[in-house]
Amino acid sequence: MLHHPPAGTSIPAGRRFIFYWLPLAALCFAIFYQSSFPCFQTGELFIHFDKILHFTAYALMAFLAARALKQERQGMSDTHIKLAAVCFSILFGVSDEIHQAFVPGRFASVWDLAADAAGSIAGAQIFFGLLHRFHPASSRKIPC
DSSP: OHHHTTTTTTOOOHHHIIIIHHHHHHHHHHHHHHHHOOOOOOOOSSTTTTHHHHHHHHHHHHHHHHHHHHOOTTTOOHHHHHHHHHHHHHHHHHHHHHHTTTTOOOOOOOOHHHHHHHHHHHHHHHHHHHHHHHOGGGOOOOOO
């Protein structure tokens, strides 16, 4: 899940794309596609169940974005990777809410965006929490 190649080795670009970037692209496509249909009924188990779905989807998005960036930009600090992953996910959430405003039977919601943002922050934090737990050497600073 958090596989990183040994120091000094590299993953071919094609494999790197498939393993790190394709899952993120697939999730973005799935969210956009699902948002293109009128009023998706979740059969809510409890009030605001849809916010849990938003939180979870965007937590996964930020997790995958941080994972891809950590592999691709190995000289980038963890803080910058977290910030980039969270910003990407939140901006995608903004674009999705704008997109929904133009879909008949859908509307933009600031509360959905809040759930997206909270999930994005959580997903990036979870990625680095797991990374540092299972790969403690990755938490060391890279000398300049």
